[in-house]
Amino acid sequence: MAKLLSFHPAKILIMAKTYPTPSSKYIETCCTAGITEDGKPVRIYPVPFRQLKDDKRYKKWQWIEAPIAQSDNDSRKESHKIQFENIKLGVTLGPANQWTQRIPWITKLPRYYDLGKLSEDGKNGTCSLAYMKVESLIKLEIKKADHSKHSKEDLEKLARNSFDLFSDHGDLQEIKEILQKIPYDFYYHFTINGKDQKAKIIDWEICQLYRRCSKEHPDCWEAKIQQKYFEQFKNFDLYLIMGNQNRFRYQFMIISVCAVPRKQKSLADERQMTFDL
Template identity: 35%
Template sequence: MPRHKVLITVTTYPQPSRSHDELVCTAGILENGDWIRIYPVPLSFLIDLKGTGQVNNVKYTWMELELRRRTDDFRPESHSPINYDFRDLVLAERLDTKSNWLKRKEYVLKNVYTNIPALIEKSKAPTNVSLATFKPQSIIRLEWEADSREWKDEWKDLRRQGDLFAGGKDPEILIPKLPHKFFYVFTDDTGKERRLMIEDWEIGALYWNCVREAEGNEAVALQKVKDQYEHNFKNNKDIYFFLGTTRQWHMRRAKNPFVIIGVFYPKKELQGSLF
């Protein structure tokens, strides 16, 4: 079975409505710029089980392992590890942020969409594209909606994955339920306003960090998240989205099966600067 070299770019916050082994979407880019989705992924790979429960620093790290194309998933990017315990995994270089994320840009910006209808068309058969880098024309605002505060019955699926890989750790403690859903409102190159849910693990981790800093005040915490993802990103960052589909909604051929599974945010570069 061939080994694959993958630059990890995406880990999403768990969504227990998904199929049992795709609850945390882990995705990356091959050396040729093609996207690849890997599931299931051991919880121990994503979370520091021996420490604080924080996300391991695996983003933008090259990893090598044996993968097989999933036959139960029509999306061409979907693969599963040959060894579910990742015993053959080799972690290599982590790409740094020097020169305004130059090394990372070399891979993640090889193929960038700017038009949502064009991407949705690509998601249809026979191509069934389900992962993409997308450049919004403008960020309008960050929104959120209240969500349930407790894991529902679907959590049993994630518990099953957690019990398999977490070494006795309780995944409900390691991964608390987010009480809010976050959304970006933006425009694409048609100028039309779009709204997509953000499932990136980073925004969930940021929210919980802000709750701790605000001593449990959720209103303050939400404003801090807004300050980062809306004000700071809009004013100072050159924003790209990593978009992905869930198998459930892609299979149903939803009007727009994509969600934001990651945000790529190098600094804005001044055009025409002499310095």
């Protein structure tokens, strides 16, 4: 018998959204992370984002209101399920090129300086959402993915575009375009406190940039991505929002790249936060 979840209303600022993955129940889902209005990190999963109707589709840096409950199959304290049919969209925090309103919320997350320590704390259950502020960006590595095509099992999940699946979720709609498998992986190499570090990027935005560039510029898509995520961003203050996986809690990836023009520094970021580790 399924556990009865205890939902409660919450107001959440969306800070990260990962590229969707195939799902046996919802065809495809994505993981969303953010922070509640009282400063608590929160992960929302699963969300069948592309199946949501337009009035439920939230953007990064947008406030939403919805009932959430502690996950019944994920013991990480930040992990919650959401009644996505009851999502109410709120205001977006600041224009796209203005970060002074956003940085104070990023710095409410636990701050880490070393991926090794973050991995250790993820494994022991201390932390599953955090941020790191890059000291210097060394390079963006783009490499062919180990599995560059959908598996047979994933294709079967993605092919199940039937309204019958949504009978108990009236606010979901049919997906008109099958989820594209991104055949490349993206990694940032960077330093913090003089130590070289490396992490994989799974932010929806870099995957969407690949999809657009590979279609519009098939002969130079890689240069286009390098131009933005390395050549441009190396001159920005980079705040990397990090999240781990339920199955592999020691493994943290970049779920949101926050590139802040250096002239837009916030006093909140310069303070020694009580969460610094």
